[in-house]
Amino acid sequence: MNTNKTILVTGGAGFIGSELVRYLLENTENTVVNVDKLTYSGNLQSLVSVASNEKYIFKQIDICDENELKKVLLENKPDIVMHLAAESHVDRSIEGPKEFIQTNIVGTFILLEQVKNYWQKLNGSKKNDFRFLHVSTDEVYGDLNGKEDYFIEDSAYDPSSPYSASKASSDHLVRAWFRTYQLPVLITNCSNNYGPYQFPEKLIPHIILNAIEGKKLPIYGDGKQIRDWLYVNDHVRALLTVALKGKVGETYNIGGNNEVKNIEVVEKICNILDILIPDKLNRLNSYCELIEYVQDRPGHDVRYAIDNTKIKSQLGWEPKESFKSGMQKTVEWYLDNLPWLDNIQNGSYKLERIGVKIQ
Ligand code: NAD
Numbered sequence: 093m094n095t096n097k098t099i100l101v102t103g104g105a106g107f108i109g110s111e112l113v114r115y116l117l118e119n120t121e122n123t124v125v126n127v128d129k130l131t132y133s134g135n136l137q138s139l140v141s142v143a144s145n146e147k148y149i150f151k152q153i154d155i156c157d158e159n160e161l162k163k164v165l166l167e168n169k170p171d172i173v174m175h176l177a178a179e180s181h182v183d184r185s186i187e188g189p190k191e192f193i194q195t196n197i198v199g200t201f202i203l204l205e206q207v208k209n210y211w212q213k214l215n216g217s218k219k220n221d222f223r224f225l226h227v228s229t230d231e232v233y234g235d236l237n238g239k240e241d242y243f244i245e246d247s248a249y250d251p252s253s254p255y256s257a258s259k260a261s262s263d264h265l266v267r268a269w270f271r272t273y274q275l276p277v278l279i280t281n282c283s284n285n286y287g288p289y290q291f292p293e294k295l296i297p298h299i300i301l302n303a304i305e306g307k308k309l310p311i312y313g314d315g316k317q318i319r320d321w322l323y324v325n326d327h328v329r330a331l332l333t334v335a336l337k338g339k340v341g342e343t344y345n346i347g348g349n350n351e352v353k354n355i356e357v358v359e360k361i362c363n364i365l366d367i368l369i370p371d372k373l374n375r376l377n378s379y380c381e382l383i384e385y386v387q388d389r390p391g392h393d394v395r396y397a398i399d400n401t402k403i404k405s406q407l408g409w410e411p412k413e414s415f416k417s418g419m420q421k422t423v424e425w426y427l428d429n430l431p432w433l434d435n436i437q438n439g440s441y442k443l444e445r446i447g448v449k450i451q
Contacts, residue, residue, distance in 0.1 A: 095336065100125040100170035102155055102203065103177030105134035107290045108227070112174065112328040117142040120332075125168045127161075128177065129154040129195075135441050137432060138289040155199040161206040171218070172335050173207055175200065176227045178262075181293055182255045186390060189254035196258035197265070200226070204269045211275060224277045225335045226266040230320070230345065231256035232281060235393035242399035243281070245343045252391045263343075270341045278338045280331060282346040283398045286418065287324030288425040292433060295354065296419075299361050300426045301433060303379045306371070309362075313388030315355030318395040322348035323418035326411040333409045344407070347398025350415040358383060360415075364423045 099116060103109040104126030116124050118141075128134045130152055142148050149168065153160040155177050177199065179185065179192045204224075211222050233243040234250030249264075251257040269275040286296045299309050330346045338344060352360075362379035365371075371379060403409045413421070426433065435441040 096121045097171035098123045098125065098168055099172045099174060099335075100127060100164070100168060102127045102173070102175045103134075104128050104150075105130055105136055105139060106176065106180070107133070107138075107287075107294075108285055108324055108327060109176040110135070110138035110289055111287065111324045112176070112331060113139060113148070114142055115325065115328045116332070117145045117148055121147075123147040123149070123168075125149045125151065125164065125170060127151050127153045127155065127164055131179070133180065133291045135289070135291070135436065137435060137441050155203045156194060158202050158206055161203060162209070165206060165210040169218075171221060172223045172225065173203075174225045174227065174331060174335060175203060177203075178259070180255070181291075182231075182253045183293070183389065185253055185255035185258070189258075192254050192258040196255075197261045200262035201265055204265060204275070208269060208273050208275050212273075222276055223335050223338075223340070224266070224269075224275055225331060225338075226263065226277060226279045227331060228259050228263050228279055228281045229256065230281050230283045230347065230396050230398050231393070232260040232263055233396070236395040236397055242397045243345060244399045245281075245345055245402055252393050267341075276340040278334050278340065279343040280334055280346050281343065281398075282327055282330070283320035283322050283348060283396060285322055285324045285327050287422050288429070289432070290324070292436060295357065296361065296422060297426060297433070299358050300365070300423060301437075303362065303365050303382060304369070304427075304430075306374045306376075307382070308384040309358055309379070309382045310384055310386045311355055311358060312386060312392060315353060315358070315385065316394075317354045317392060318351050318397065319354065319357075320347045320396055320398050321350045321352055321357070321415055321418070322346065322411060323413035323421075326413055326418075329412075330403060330409045333407050334403065337407050339406075344403040345398045345400055346403060346409075347400045348411045348413075348415070349400065351395075351397050352415060355383075357419075360419050361423060364420060368423065368427060
């Protein structure tokens with residue numbers, strides 16, 4: 093699947109976007125144009141390993157800025173646009189949904205318009221082979237609530253939170269730009285990701301960080317909410333597979349076949365930490381003693397589970413990591429990269445945006 097294309101990635105300084113940018117630059121011949129506004133979750137320190145790669149271009153641009161988008165498209169002439177830029181944290185969407193509507197819906201609309209204008213002026217194979225990949229979530233399908241079935245690509249949309257509703261809206265816009273304007277789009281709906289470089293507000297890095305600091309490990313409700321977890325590198329390989337081999341206009345569900353209860357995720361982290369860094373300071377027999385149940389999140393979905401048969405059988409993608417191996421790698425990565433976490437916690441990761449070199 094090695095190609096020599098120009099790939100414009102939106103949201104490439106985020107958790108999944110930075111994994112995608114690193115993967116593309118370290119494993120393929122493609123040129124990568126990273127378009128990112130650098131919100132609180134955009135972190136250039138996640139891209140240090142590729143920052144000086146001659147095939148890497150970074151542009152600090154808001155996807156709601158149509159003039160800047162137009163310029164970056166015309167200047168770089170991408171063959172593929174992979175759209176990951178979004179507000180992504182469910183709790184933040186409950187506290188303040190406005191940014192979610194703005195970036196996830198309005199921003200996707202503005203991006204679609206600019207990409208359409210750019211694509212319509214292309215010719216020949218550059219036009220025929222162009223692809224717009226929209227990266228979405230399984231949360232658009234809502235909640236399986238104990239039912240024994242799985243989300244398939246045709247499952248009805250039934251989003252619960254402002255986040256998932258905004259992502260659902262963006263999926264509809266993308267499909268409409270295919271049906272109405274024939275823009276060659278592809279959509280992916282993926283389950284929960286985990287792995288290195290995830291912003292520490294999300295469950296897994298939050299728990300690792302709290303445990304290291306001897307703080308309580310908060311679990312929403314009874315902790316029995318089930319999520320299907322996918323290692324982030326498996327996700328970016330799936331995204332590239334869909335962008336290069338997927339059928340235009342189609343949707344592909346991506347999941348890891350790892351249905352795990354939230355409480356089991358936290359216990360798994362504690363068990364790994366118990367072996368790697370047994371806590372002597374706080375006299376804990378196990379980090380599990382720090383677990384604390386807190387009031388549930390409003391509208392909290394009980395179960396998400398993905399049927400990934402389509403992408404496996406039609407495109408030949410398979411996840412490589414089991415939950416066990418992926419979690420081991422993830423916990424080890426955070427322990428080995430505490431300065432990355434520290435720079436987020438003390439806010440210094442933002443200084444790099446204004447040109448201050450961080451050691
Ligand atoms: P993230 O919050 O870590 O990263 C989002 C990135 O988008 C950041 O770098 C941010 O600066 C950038 N961004 C935000 N608003 C922008 C704007 N207006 N213009 C340009 N850039 C902007 O999110 P993530 O976890 O990496 O998720 C990436 C995508 O994958 C999102 O679309 C999300 O909905 C989707 N997704 C995430 C998961 C998951 O488990 N994290 C699962 C399925 C799908």
